Amino acid sequence: xxxxxxxxxxxxxxxxxxxxxxxxxxxxxxxxxxxxxxxxxxxxxxxxxxxxxxxxxxxxxxxxxxxxxxxxxxxxxxxxxxxxxxxxxxxxxxxxxxxxxxxxxxxxxxxxxxxxxxxxxxxxxxxxxxxxxxxxxxxxxxxxxxxxxxxxxxxxxxxxxxxxxxxxxxxxxxxxxxxxxxxxxxxxxxxxxxxxxxxxxxxxxxxxxxxxxxxxxxxxxxxxxxxxxxxxxxxxxxxxxxxxxxxxxxxxxxxxxxxxxxxxxxxxxxxxxxxxxxxxxxxxxxxxxxxxxxxxxxxxxxxxxxxxxxxxxxxxxxxxxxxxxxxxxxxxxxxxxxxxxxxxxxxxxxxxxxxxxxxxxxxxxxxxxxxxxxxxxxxxxxxxxxxxxxxxxxxxxxxxxxxxxxxxxxxxxxxxxxxxxxxxxx
Amino acid sequence: xxxxxxxxxxxxxxxxxxxxxxxxxxxxxxxxxxxxxxxxxxxxxxxxxxxxxxxxxxxxxxxxxxxxxxxxxxxxxxxxxxxxxxxxxxxxxxxxxxxxxxxxxxxxxxxxxxxxxxxxxxxxxxxxxxxxxxxxxxxxxxxxxxxxxxxxxxxxxxxxxxxxxxxxxxxxxxxxxxxxxxxxxxxxxxxxxxxxxxxxxxxxxxxxxxxxxxxxxxxxxxxxxxxxxxxxxxxxxxxxxxxxxxxxxxxxxxxxxxxxxxxxxxxxxxxxxxxxxxxxxxxxxxxxxxxxxxxxxxxxxxxxxxxxxxxxxx
Numbered sequence: 094x095x096x097x098x099x100x101x102x103x104x105x106x107x108x109x110x111x112x113x114x115x116x117x118x119x120x121x122x123x124x125x126x127x128x129x130x131x132x133x134x135x136x137x138x139x140x141x142x143x144x145x146x147x148x149x150x151x152x153x154x155x156x157x158x159x160x161x162x163x164x165x166x167x168x169x170x171x172x173x174x175x176x177x178x179x180x181x182x183x184x185x186x187x188x189x190x191x192x193x194x195x196x197x198x199x200x201x202x203x204x205x206x207x208x209x210x211x212x213x214x215x216x217x218x219x220x221x222x223x224x225x226x227x228x229x230x231x232x233x234x235x236x237x238x239x240x241x242x243x244x245x246x247x248x249x250x251x252x253x254x255x256x257x258x259x260x261x262x263x264x265x266x267x268x269x270x271x272x273x274x275x276x277x278x279x280x281x282x283x284x285x286x287x288x289x290x291x292x293x294x295x296x297x298x299x300x301x302x303x304x305x306x307x308x309x310x311x312x313x314x315x316x317x318x319x320x321x322x323x324x325x326x327x328x329x330x331x332x333x334x335x336x337x338x339x340x341x342x343x344x345x346x347x348x349x350x351x352x353x354x355x356x357x358x359x360x361x362x363x364x365x366x367x368x369x370x371x372x373x374x375x376x377x378x379x380x381x382x383x384x385x386x387x388x389x390x391x392x393x394x395x396x397x398x399x400x401x402x403x404x405x406x407x408x409x410x411x412x413x414x415x416x417x418x419x420x421x422x423x424x425x426x427x428x429x430x431x432x433x434x435x436x437x438x439x440x441x442x443x444x445x446x447x448x449x450x451x452x453x454x455x456x457x458x459x460x461x462x463x464x465x466x467x468x469x470x471x472x473x474x475x476x477x478x479x480x481x482x483x484x485x486x487x488x489x490x491x492x493x494x495x496x497x498x499x500x501x502x503x504x505x506x507x508x509x510x511x512x513x514x515x516x517x518x519x
Numbered sequence: 520x521x522x523x524x525x526x527x528x529x530x531x532x533x534x535x536x537x538x539x540x541x542x543x544x545x546x547x548x549x550x551x552x553x554x555x556x557x558x559x560x561x562x563x564x565x566x567x568x569x570x571x572x573x574x575x576x577x578x579x580x581x582x583x584x585x586x587x588x589x590x591x592x593x594x595x596x597x598x599x600x601x602x603x604x605x606x607x608x609x610x611x612x613x614x615x616x617x618x619x620x621x622x623x624x625x626x627x628x629x630x631x632x633x634x635x636x637x638x639x640x641x642x643x644x645x646x647x648x649x650x651x652x653x654x655x656x657x658x659x660x661x662x663x664x665x666x667x668x669x670x671x672x673x674x675x676x677x678x679x680x681x682x683x684x685x686x687x688x689x690x691x692x693x694x695x696x697x698x699x700x701x702x703x704x705x706x707x708x709x710x711x712x713x714x715x716x717x718x719x720x721x722x723x724x725x726x727x728x729x730x731x732x733x734x735x736x737x738x739x740x741x742x743x744x745x746x747x748x749x750x751x752x753x754x755x756x757x758x759x760x761x762x763x764x765x766x767x768x769x770x771x772x773x774x775x776x777x778x779x780x781x782x783x784x785x786x787x788x789x790x791x792x793x794x795x796x797x798x799x800x801x802x803x804x805x806x807x808x809x810x811x812x813x814x815x816x817x818x819x820x821x822x823x824x825x826x827x828x829x830x831x832x833x
Contacts, residue, residue: 096622103618107610303605308666311572311599312622314591 096313100321105328108292117288118333119340126344146222148175149229150185150197155204158233174225189213198226275365275446279412279439281337282373287405289330290381293322294401297388316474323381330377368455369442375462376438379469380408386473411440422447432458434465524586525550525674525705526571531580533566533729540566541729544580550673553696553706555720555737557713557811559819563729564709565602568676571707572599584674595624598672602679602709604663606651612638612662613647616669623670630669637665641691660684664692668699675699675706681715693719713811717741723811725818732818737811744814748779748807749786755799762789777807 108114151158177194179185185197196214204210212218212226228247235243300306309318387400410430411418417426422444431440431450437458444450526548533541541563548554558564569575571582573589584593607615613634620630638644641661643654651659660683668675680696681689696706697719710716716723717737725733725740733740751757752775757766762784769775780789786806793799809817 099618099621107607107614111609299607303608304601304603305605305607307574307601308599308619309622310574311594311597312619 097317097321097324100313100318101325101328104293104296104322104325108326108329109332114292114329114333118336122337122340126340130344146174146195146216146225148177148194149226150179150188150194151176151229152179152182152185152197152199154202155200157205158200158230174229176229186213189215196222200230275369275442277341278365278369279442281334282369282376282439282442283405283409285330285334285337286373286377286380286408287401289326289333289377290384291398291401292329293326293381294384294388296322296326297385301389315477316470319382319385319474319477320470322385323378326381327374327377334373365442365445368445371459372438372441372462375459375466376408378466379434379462380404382466382469382473386469386476389477407435408439411436411443415443418443418447428454432461434458434461437462523550524548525584526707527581527583527586528567528571529581529583531567531570531577531582533563533570533575533577539729541570541577541726544726544729544731546724546731546734548674548705548707549722550705551700551703552721553700553708553719555716555723556707556709556726557711557716557723557815558726558732559815561728562726564726565678566729567726568599568678568707568709572597572676595670596673598623598667598670598675598677600663600667600675600677600680604660604683606659606663606666608652609650611648611650612643612654615651616662616666619666620669623672625670633669633671634665637669638662640695641665641688656683657685657688661688661692664695668695673704675704675708677706677708679710679712680708681710681712713815717811725815727818733814740814741808741811744809744817746777746779746807746809748777749789750775750777750803750805750807751801752776752803753799753801755796757799760789760792760796760799762792775803 177188179188179197182199185194185199188194189197192215195216196212199211199213201207201209201211210226210230212223214222216222231247232243235246238246297306300309383404384401387404414426414430417424418440421427427440427444430436431444432454433440441450441455441458524547528547529545531541531544532539544563544567556564556567566575570577571584571589573594582589585596587593610618613631616634616638617627617630620634621627625633635644635647638647641664643658643661643665646654646658651662654662664677664680667677675696677696680692684692693715696708700706708720720737722736723733723740724731733743735743752773754774757763757776757778760778762781764779764781766779767777769777778789780786790804793801793804
């Protein structure tokens with residue numbers, strides 16, 4: 094079994110140094126992050142830009158706004174924006190036309206009853222503008238309230254969400270993160286499992302075409318070769334995941350310092366992380382064994398990629414049922430998807446975000462996955478053993494079934510035959 | 520201790536579907552010898568080699584390596600160079616050699632030392648950090664050979680050892696192989712280059728369509744195929760010799776003539792007659808022993824009716 098680790102080590106080290114891996118593992122997420130940062134910044138910029146609104150006119154026909162005669166003495170929020178009082182709509186309109194102010198509001202006489210105001214602006218009514226006006230109104234309409242009461246009016250509640258089934262407690266801002274993170278995790282899982290098992294497959298195709306396979310197969314057992322490759326490239330996949338998570342964490346910190354409260358609120362619960370890792374490893378082992386077997390049966394890399402795409406599609410299938418995960422995370426379909434060994438890795442991670450999965454179901458799913466892995470590894474090793482050297486020839490389904498029925502690999506060397514004399518033995 | 524027989528193949532047959540690749544083949548390879556396995560394309564050479572290496576399983580028959588059915592331990596003592604060559608293309612030479620060496624049971628340190636020593640001997644030391652794809656074709660061939668013998672195997676099985684090599688490198692590889700044989704290791708090579716077999720191999724096996732066609736020492740095989748004739752160069756009326764039945768002028772322009780002897784006469788009689796005659800002189804006189812190449816062609820062309828039974832050695 095020592096040779097298994099030699100293969101694992103070699104596969105890990107040689108792929109780590111490959112330019113393609115470095116680009117995918119480091120360049121990929123950095124590029125994604127930059128792209129996201131640009132999108133976020135541009136959006137934030139347009140939505141929070143108040144540079145055109147240094148002064149906003151106020152025409153109060155309701156008398157509800159409490160202010161002194163000195164307009165600068167009114168409660169301002171944020172201080173960067175100054176609200177200036179105008180006696181009537183005409184004078185405010187003139188000021189807007191003269192660009193003395195960026196916008197003005199007219200608070201009608203029935204404002205207290207209806208809450209309706211009119212906003213006039215030369216630019217677009219960004220959410221930053223409307224929020225600023227809202228805050229201005231709250232503070233000034235309620236200026237004579239007790240400051241503590243006013244604070245509660247501004248922030249009426251800061252709820253903590255307590256999930257009744259899983260007992261998980263999260264602040265309300267983090268709810269999106271709780272849902273988003275598993276989805277990202279599943280995506281990461283799919284990308285990683287697919288790229289590394291893709292490496293595995295193209296490695297096998299390469300070794301087959303350059304005949305190194307013949308040397309390998311006379312140096313170690315097929316199952317050692319297969320398992321070594323799976324372990325080595327699995328480690329590679331984990332490294333890639335860690336790189337991505339670190340870069341993403343860095344990006345989230347950056348985003349938190351920037352402007353996006355929703356990204357900064359993302360939390361990754363520990364139980365989800367641990368179970369996610371377990372499902373990742375088991376799912377990856379299955380996928381890569383599958384890919385290696387495909388690689389060894391199929392001759393052309395092009396063709397191999399198509400089959401590989403099909404296999405990973407099955408893994409991604411739970412995504413298509415995502416609505417069911419939202420609406421009925423303990424329903425029949427979702428329970429089936431999270432137990433069925435081909436879809437369980439992705440399904441379980443997604444389902445854990447929405448509900449507490451019973452331990453028994455985890456146990457069943459994991460047991461089924463392990464069982465499937467053992468079966469597929471056994472089949473893979475057999476296919477490896479017999480298909481490795483069939484250059485230029487595709488195995489038919491019948492042949493594959495045939496070789497699964499054959500005698501174990503190492504018992505055949507001593508089949509006795511009768512009366513076969515050797516010419517010229519000395 | 521090593522068995523004196525490195526490889527023993529007994530009554531081995533292998534069938535792929537309707538195609539009988541090897542039928543009832545038996546031979547042995549002894550330690551300390553260079554053994555050649557010959558045969559036209561598709562004769563079953565590679566199938567035989569792969570069965571010895573436990574890549575393929577024979578349908579029937581018995582194969583023993585170092586005196587026993589092959590084990591993983593035994594595989595570590597074999598160096599195998601497949602017919603179609605290839606290496607990892609994007610891996611530095613030394614790194615790849617160390618990896619393949621450790622797979623044969625060497626420690627990393629030993630594999631590294633042995634690799635550098637071999638690269639030195641093959642004049643490739645300065646390229647050890649280069650990727651295989653950056654080497655010339657000849658260099659790649661040498662690296663492949665180095666991988667084959669890196670772990671100092673007791674049995675080397677090598678398909679076409681000299682293909683793609685220039686004469687200088689052919690000599691280097693040949694020396695290495697002869698050296699292995701001298702150190703009581705077995706070398707089994709399959710080749711189409713008959714003169715290499717004549718020069719290097721002690722014994723040979725020729726298979727044709729999966730069957731044993733010839734088996735024995737190279738000399739025995741050649742003698743067996745010797746014509747009742749003598750090749751001479753010289754001058755005189757060859758027709759007039761009493762022991763000569765008929766002659767055949769060679770068209771190689773060097774004045775070589777093949778003298779076919781009459782029934783009952785042998786080359787000594789002819790030599791004596793020539794010596795006694797003053798009108799006939801010879802510069803060269805040799806038995807018309809065919810080259811292996813001629814035998815090869817003969818065997819393949821006359822496969823319908825094999826000319827000779829298999830010769831056994833000793």
